[in-house]
Amino acid sequence: MFELRLLCPEAGVEPMSEALDALDALSVSVEDADALTEHERPLFGEPGMPAPQQGWQRSRVSALFASHEAADEAAALLLLQDFFADCTLIGVAPVAEQDWVGLTQAQFAPVQITPEFWIVPTWHEPPAQARLAIRLDPGMAFGTGTHPTTRMCLRWLAAHAEHVGAHRVLDYGCGSGILAMGAARFGAREIDAVDIDEAAVQATRANARANALQLNAGTPELAQGVYGTVLANILATPLKVLAPLLCAHVADGGRLVLAGILERQADELRQAYAPWLALEVADHEDGWILMSASR
Numbered sequence: 001m002f003e004l005r006l007l008c009p010e011a012g013v014e015p016m017s018e019a020l021d022a023l024d025a026l027s028v029s030v031e032d033a034d035a036l037t038e039h040e041r042p043l044f045g046e047p048g049m050p051a052p053q054q055g056w057q058r059s060r061v062s063a064l065f066a067s068h069e070a071a072d073e074a075a076a077l078l079l080l081q082d083f084f085a086d087c088t089l090i091g092v093a094p095v096a097e098q099d100w101v102g103l104t105q106a107q108f109a110p111v112q113i114t115p116e117f118w119i120v121p122t123w124h125e126p127p128a129q130a131r132l133a134i135r136l137d138p139g140m141a142f143g144t145g146t147h148p149t150t151r152m153c154l155r156w157l158a159a160h161a162e163h164v165g166a167h168r169v170l171d172y173g174c175g176s177g178i179l180a181m182g183a184a185r186f187g188a189r190e191i192d193a194v195d196i197d198e199a200a201v202q203a204t205r206a207n208a209r210a211n212a213l214q215l216n217a218g219t220p221e222l223a224q225g226v227y228g229t230v231l232a233n234i235l236a237t238p239l240k241v242l243a244p245l246l247c248a249h250v251a252d253g254g255r256l257v258l259a260g261i262l263e264r265q266a267d268e269l270r271q272a273y274a275p276w277l278a279l280e281v282a283d284h285e286d287g288w289i290l291m292s293a294s295r
Contacts, residue, residue, distance in 0.1 A: 001026075001097070002071040005090035006061045006078075007033055013059050015083040023074040025063035033058040060090075068092060108137075111145040113154040117185070119145030119178070122210075132185050135211055136178060145178060148285035149233050149259040154182045155283060156257055156290060160229075161186040163255065167228020170194070170249055172242070177204030177217065179231045184213040188229070191215040194222050226251035233259040240272040247276035256293045257282075263289050 004025075008016050013030055020028045034056065065071040071092045078084050111119040116131040126133040136144055145151060157164055157179070165187025171180035173195055180193035193204050193215055204217040216222060230249050232239060239246075239258055250256050256277055261269055266281055269291055273279045277293035284290070 001095040002065050002068045002092055003095050004063045004065060004071045004075055004092050006063075007088040007090060008059050008061050009086050010057055010059070012083055012087050013061060015081075016061050016078070016087060019078060019081065019083075020061070020063040020074065023063075023077065024070070025065060025074065027064045029062045031060045031062070032056040033060040064095065068094075108144065108146070111151070113145065113151060113182075114158045117154070117158050119154075134178065134181050134185060136176060136181075136207060144176065148288045149261075149290070150178060152283045152285055152288070152290040153179050153231060153233050153257060153259050156292065157182045157186050157231075160255065164188050164229050167251070167254065168192070168226075169229045170223055170227040170231065172220070172223065172230065172232040172246060172249075173234040173238075174204050174217065175200050175233075177207045177215070179233060180204065180215050180217070181208060181211055181213050183229065183231075184208075184211075184215055189214075192223050192227075193217045194220045196220060223249060225249070226254065228254045229257065230254065231257045235260040236262065236265040236269060239269060243272045243276065247273065250277065250293075250295045252295055254295050256295075258291045259288070261289050261291060263287055265289075266291065 006016060017028050017030065065074065075089055075092065079089065108121045110124050110127055113119065115129055118127055118130040118133045119136055120126045120133045121137050122135050145154065164183050168190045169180070169183040169188040171183065171191065171193040174180055174193035175195065177193050180191050183191050195201055196219065201217050201219065208215050208217070227249050228251050230246055232242065232246055239260065246256060258269065263284060266289060270279050273293065277295060279291045279293045281289050282292040
């Protein structure tokens with residue numbers, strides 16, 4: 001494996017990446033060339049909103065090729081292109097063989113939700129104290145238990161297990177299905193998990209099968225009637241749009257649980273849901289909050 005390295009201004013990154021893809025690069029990565037220097041200009045954007053600019057002033061573009069010859073040929077062709085005028089060829093270097101699977105897996109250890117409830121990748125054994133566990137590997141759909149919003153929702157389920165086990169549960173925007181599976185672990189017998197992304201629906205079904213858990217997964221039209229627990233871990237903007245729909249699914253005596261909300265967005269969500277339910281902050285972690293309401 002050989003790596004072709006280039007330096008590009010912001011405007012050159014996209015055409016360079018497209019050209020490398022056309023030249024059959026095995027992968028292309030882009031990094032801030034000024035990272036960890038006095039010239040670094042981090043790109044900050046709000047969740048769900050575009051960044052204030054699309055890229056860094058200078059980027060380091062790296063492309064992997066199967067052979068030194070293929071990397072050299074790609075470099076020679078790129079040098080002839082008009083968009084290369086402000087770019088710099090750093091060179092071609094061999095990439096040492098590594099256990100990439102092992103390196104990736106090492107980033108994901110079991111995640112503690114409560115002392116007895118854990119999310120455990122399949123390459124780990126559950127901790128001795130784990131009375132309840134969900135087996136879940138990183139995949140295409142959001143939700144592995146590592147993000148604060150997911151952990152807060154799972155903690156809520158653990159704290160309200162008696163309520164969850166006595167009612168229908170709706171996981172709206174299910175992603176990997178982790179919240180629906182959490183509800184199943186705490187005794188819920190009728191669970192609908194819905195998402196607009198078909199890949200998320202398929203991931204939820206596969207993950208439920210792998211954990212021997214029963215639930216229904218599908219696109220949003222699957223959600224019918226009212227539920228004792230309605231969970232939605234999305235982001236503040238879609239949560240505001242979904243307010244009338246989500247509230248309509250909450251049964252008398254039911255609970256609504258929302259996450260994906262920044263602390264400073266609490267009042268926005270309260271106002272959006274005020275015509276139907278009174279939201280309150282029920283948990284917080286690392287700048288994120290969980291809000292809940294009862295009918």
